[in-house]
Amino acid sequence: MTGPPASGASAPGVPGAVIELDGVSRRYGAHIAVRGASLRLAPGAIHAIVGENGAGKSTLLKLSAGVIAPDAGVVRVDGDPLRPATPAEAARRGVGMVHQHFMLIGSFRALENLVLGCEPVRRGGRLDLAVARARAGALMQAAGLSIPLDAVTSALTVGERQRLEILRVLYRGARAILLDEPTAVLSPLEADELYATLRRLAREGRTVAVVTHRLDEVVRFADHVTVMRRGQIALSRPAAGRRAETERDLTRAIMGGEPPPDVERPRLAEGAPAVLEVAGLTVDGAGGRRLLDGVTFAVRAGEIAGVAGVEGNGQRELVRALAGMEPGAAGRVAVGGVDVSSWDVRARRACLGVVHEDRHAEGLLPGASVGDNLVLGDLGDLPRGASGRAAEAALVARRVDRFRVEPPDPARLAGELSGGNQQKIVVARALDRIAPAAPAQGAPTRAPRRAAAILAQPTRGVDVGAAAVIHGAIAEAARAGLAILVISADLGELRRLCHRLLVMRQGRIVASLPPGCSDERIGRAMLGLEAA
Incomplete structure (x- = not known):
């Protein structure tokens, strides 16, 4: 029409x-x-x-x-x-x-990305940066948009x-x-x-x-x-x-009908033990700038804790450090009572499900099939031979069905799916391997299988129906005993899902607040005006 x-x-x-x-x-x-x-x-x-x-x-x-x-x-x-x-x-x-x-090309300066493909040139074909800068300045003023033209794009x-x-x-x-x-x-x-x-x-x-x-x-x-x-x-x-x-x-x-009901926040058992424990986590960036500054918190079995804050205040570094992707990180990370601080990414994967904020860069192989993406990292746990292939097919079918991946075709290239369906694939891998997270009496000799999950922007770019599917899976994982940490720019999402909100500012946790507190109070914490 x-x-x-x-x-x-x-x-x-x-x-x-x-x-x-x-x-x-x-x-x-x-x-x-x-x-x-x-x-x-x-x-x-x-x-x-x-x-x-x-x-x-x-x-x-x-x-x-x-x-x-x-x-x-x-x-x-x-x-x-x-x-x-x-x-x-x-x-x-x-x-x-x-x-x-x-x-954008991350290694280029902002000005170089701006004019790429239609560069003003001098005689002899050399780039005329003076003309490019003048045109860019006039355009920014006319459009009311300002960016640092000489900054490396990856640093923006x-x-x-x-x-x-x-x-x-x-x-x-x-x-x-x-x-x-x-x-x-x-x-x-x-x-x-x-x-x-x-x-x-x-x-x-x-x-x-x-x-x-x-x-x-x-x-x-x-x-x-x-x-x-x-x-x-x-x-x-x-x-x-x-x-x-x-x-x-x-x-x-x-x-084409009534929207799905809101997911009910799981009841948090009284006296639930801490499963994900972080103490003094510190990460330094280029030039000695501190990206994480002594981050300390704990998430209990069955708890969904949310991290709120203006993006760029250490959320990405927190996820990477917890996943074992920041080799220079200092501090202690424990899962199920076991110190995993020295474990690499592969070792942590068994006990810690992770969804990164950029699914294309750190969570998906667009040129591989939906089925291959859904079992990425899991094949080592399946039996070999014909029984392994059958188990793999069953695992793929279960995840396609449970997370309503559309179209439900495991042979389809993941890069051909919509962004929301790609996100379902990434979340399915992190949450589908559910195991009780509460440790037994006494510290276990090794961390329990899939005891916690770190989910960065879990519903970014997905529709209401897909968000309901993902929220339901998060709640189900919490009910099964996992400790869940959700990092989201969507404050409404954190309020609906989480038992408490941790506010990040300049690489530190500055407040721990109940989900029902006012926007003003959360905003004050984001600005550093209210301490924990």
Whole structure:
């Protein structure tokens, strides 16, 4: 179906590109990602595209940006077909896309990434850095976006890298800006700042479309909303004047029915023993900067403890140090009463399930099959020969079914799945090997199998249904006796799941708070104004 023109299309300033999709379809093998979709993205408004994982949202955006070509139907920009359907042609026509996973070269400076592919050059083909810097400065001032141009990109914060990606498409003259999950890695404050930028660009007359799973953002910021379900557009309508529309209303439209109930927080047994114990954990970074500063806490059997804080305050280093990936880490880490501080990653894996914040870099092999990814690290525990192959197939089938991986095809390449379904794979590996975590009387000679789990951003980039599946698995693991540590930028998620909140600031745990405490109190702790 074709939605009506988004509100505010007559905004003055930069003339936005009108993108029209007319009956477009896209197939991957037997799977139809988008089926007969028709949509109009008009200038001057923020257009949100929502739906479950695998509903076709990202595919629709890639079709609009020429990243992929439709198998049927046509994509038009300003009334003319987008041919050839390539990113270069789309960029020439004024369409730019900011992908869910940053497309930046970490070793390059921010300025070099900004101009990469369209560098101003002097006579002889040499890069003209002075011109590049002048253009970048003018663009940042006009767009209201600021980044340190001389900083190495890998040293930028997540928010700065997101701004750099937007500046890159603007530098190339984008009149339509398409963003895939732009706030998935941002803190709430950074997300608000991003939408303020997008609103400013829309008011100038640009076309802005955002794929997101955060329905609160849709309610607060979108002028027009499109809901996709199983590759088709279920509805597309203006959001202006519909502010009474709630997240629950959108969830019903996305799921085609009532949303799943909230997962009940497991009851924490009185006197439950400590299973994950951390004392004086310290990590130093480049230049002697302290990334973790004497972190000390304990998580009991059956407890779900949450780590809250503005991203970049030591959360990533905490996960890596607990997983044994920071060889220079000092301090003590014990699991089930056994000191594992000297154990390497492989040894800790048996007793500690870990989900890292970047599933592509540290949790998934996109070029391997779904089945291979689901048993990564587990094959050594299976018998050999025919019985081992049967056990492996049964394990894969159980995890596909339990975590509702879509499509349920173990032979499919993991890189072809939606981000949410990739996340289910990573979480399945960490939580599916459930064993009682409470140690027996007296210290065991070795840590019990899968006694604790460290989950960084477990539902980042997943829809409401997938989040419910993951939250249910976390609660089930806690009921089975595991000690669970959840690190999340989503404060609502931590409140719903956790028995208590540990607030991190500048590499330290600065407060331990009940999940029902006020946002103001948590915010004060994040700012260092309230101690534990």
